[in-house]
Amino acid sequence: MNADKKTLVDLYKRTLKVRLFEEKVWDLFGQNLIPGTLHLYLGQEAVAAGVTAALKKTDWIQSTHRGHGHVVAKGANMNAAMAELLGKKTGSCKGKGGSMHITQFDVGVLGATGVVASGIPIAVGAALSAKMRKANEVVACFFGDGASNNGTFGESLNMAAIWKLPVIFIVENNLYAMGTPIKLTCPSQDIAARAEGYCIPSTVVDGNNALEVYEATVKAVERARKGEGPSLIECKTYRMRGHSRFDPAKYRPPEEVEFWMSKDAVEIIKKIAIENGALTEKETEKIRNKLQKEVDKAADFAIKSDYPAPEEALEDVFAEVN
């Protein structure tokens, strides 16, 4: 293990923060305060936590339709994130984006997108830009097992490989794309196997273990910063809930659900942190209380914020020419 104690604390905090944020979102959703649909990140927290802990503030992430966790882990302002989900004027996208487009550019989020796999080319472009600007920034690009069956996956891996771009492809393989199990859509059960054809080094990690994700990402980041090109990390993980708003996820075998529920991302990193003397049980509780307060405050802020005026729908179509 090459993570120091400070890193273990950071990983615990990030994982837990995303968990608490999403639990609060679920709660507000139950109170009918969140319009539309949502794709909760519950269960997959360790992926966002492990990846973002290995990045600098000036590095980038590309998010997906299941994006709250990515954005919060990258350090987003939680008030603005929560307000966006509620469709408020104070939201990071002024209420124009919502759950599927939750984005905070100033903390390095390139965007969250409702079109599966559409973020992959954008991440490649940001990495090309980093390289051409000689900025030494790295781009981590999140996407799902389902996304890896889209054409942009192949196009983008190829382009990143031929140009040796500083991008890390993070496959969050939660075994399903909506109701379709990966068994039906991927001939090898490891998406990572596909990287070889593009001469991209890849690895498969336990996506519920933030430390494993972190260590794999650190290696990929090093490679990217040295100008050696892209890497792919496949994180095996699982949704704690259904795909979206009203999906009870009945299509998943009970044994499978039970197996994954026993691999709770927060518990796993907490145990590692305690075993390695980075935290005591008491300290973990203190952190939890503090984060819970932050999340509660964000919810409160969002609830109290105003909705945008209807005519604001007409604003922001174009950037002003100066």
Add this chain to the structure above:
Amino acid sequence: MPEMTYREALKQGLREEMQRDERVFLMGEDIGLNWGGAFKVTKGLAEEFGVERVRDTPISENTIVGAAVGAAITGLRPVAEIMFGDLITLAMDQVCNQAAKMHYMFGGQRSVPMVIRTVFGGGKNIASHHSQSLEAWFMHTPGLKIAVPAFAYDVKGLIKTAIRDPNPVMFFEHKLVYDKKEEVPEEEYLIPFGEAKIRREGADVTVWGTFIMVHKSLEVAEELAKEGISVEVIDPRTLAPLDKKTLIESVKKTGRLVVVSEETKTGAVTAEIAAMVQEEAFDWLDAPVKRVNAPDTPVPFSPPLENFFIPDKERIARAIREIV
């Protein structure tokens, strides 16, 4: 002032912007050293600016445009080339869902300063997959600006404006205008978006058209002048923003309008123009607005078929005669 082809003028505009701003770079299939672009627009630029800034790409349209989006939102000014307009279909998600919407759906957090160059139009007998005119699809997408230069002078000034615009710009060219020559100043000039040009003044009827149809309409106007029909010809130069004012004023003067384009008729840009004019200048119209377009079919290959498909001068003249 030197005479220059449209192709040369366009290249000169690209060159000037690349010299002025090191963030500007070109990417696309076969635009670099070995080929210089399918229509040779970028020939010589890779030698001049290097293969990093005149970047040959794999045949991956959706990722070419997507990568341009990613580069644009992180500080560069990409000009992506799609070899044929028909192939933009492979990149529609990145154009219409990503580039066009980002500034809006992220609440103005970032603009997307990029240009997508591609080429439309028939007349070269290259059939259904290399000849279409698809401007309307993009005019129907809020968040995109659209330039449709038909003359060498305009193409240089407009490409420079396009590159400096903070928004995604669809920069449409036409295969048959690349060789057309005109006097083009060597010094720098910009042409603002949203300013149409009255190419010929007239009193009896207004003809509004795009690309090669502007050239044909001007020839028709010349011929009809001999019969005493005075035709005003308007070239919009950009479709988004659209210069409504110049057109409406012209219609108020002439009382008659013919709209002409190489697009298939139903749902074309010209249909939008006709609707807009009847909405805003109905009381000034002395006759129904006439539309001259291609029929609602794919673009056929064989010369007699394609010639039938593309509106010719006779059809434009007939439409004018029908309403004056």
